[in-house]
Amino acid sequence: MKQAFLFLSLCAVINSSAQQTNYHFSSTDSTTASAEKIWQIWTNVPDWENWDKGLKDAQLFGTFMVGTRGTLIPDQGPKSKFIITEIVPGRSYTFKTRIPLGRLVIKRTLEGKNARTYFTHDVQFTGILKKILGNKLGKKYRLILPETLKNIRQMAETKEQLINTL
Template identity: 60%
Template sequence: MKQLFLIISTFFVMQAQAQQTNYHFSHTDSTQATSDKIWAVWTDVPNWKQWDKGLKEATLEGDFIVGTKGKLIPDKGPKSKFVISEVVPNQSYTFKTKIPFGWLIIKRSLEVKEGKTFFTHDVEFTGLLKKILGKRLGVNYKKMLPDVMADIKKIAESK
């Protein structure tokens, strides 16, 4: 039974990896830190700059709930506004920021299995220019995502 589970799990991981593009990709990591510790790091918007490489500042204009707006100021490039569009406390949240003719959607989710916390960061560019923006911006974002996740893990495990 365990071997069957491994085979099925490997198949789904390979499928997920095969479907990754520069305009829609994700990365999952695992940690011994509890899910509430990852959640605390993820929802501490003013401190996103500690682990989100290239981010100079992030602010949130209220509580971490659906509809709350915020601002992102990157090290390079223009500042942007975002809105929290989904929240399932201690499990997942999604925020989106307007891009030309579409959206940049970030979804972060948690799952606890066999005493480990698995956390996933999903990035999707939508709209008419998704492939172009994915090529211009997504390539670098995708490349640095494993390091970003490692920093989140390090912060959560030190709490």
């Protein structure tokens, strides 16, 4: 039993450090706003640029569902295409975009507990150039991710307050 606990503890340490490199990182924030408000903000792709300061533009070509494609124009770098690859309605979604010899995978998840909504952005560069591209691109995005989540929180809370005052 003690060995199993040590093994699981080691796995947790390895996993948490893997998610805090420039090629795989995440950030979580929480709000009193409902999960539905966060979900509405997240799934309104043309408005992503309003809260994600790493984007100049984002477009979705169809309904927000698995298989739908879109485009992103980052603040630095070329326009890229993305595809929504996974959705758990109201809880999480994943989209992917190609990078040289790999992919950039963005997963966004929601969880409600203790009268708060916790929301997480997980960013992962994959492929043989993941460390190089992570250091070139991921480092900056890793630094602005907490501000991005703060922007989402503020938007959700403002929308929630407007509804509550009506």
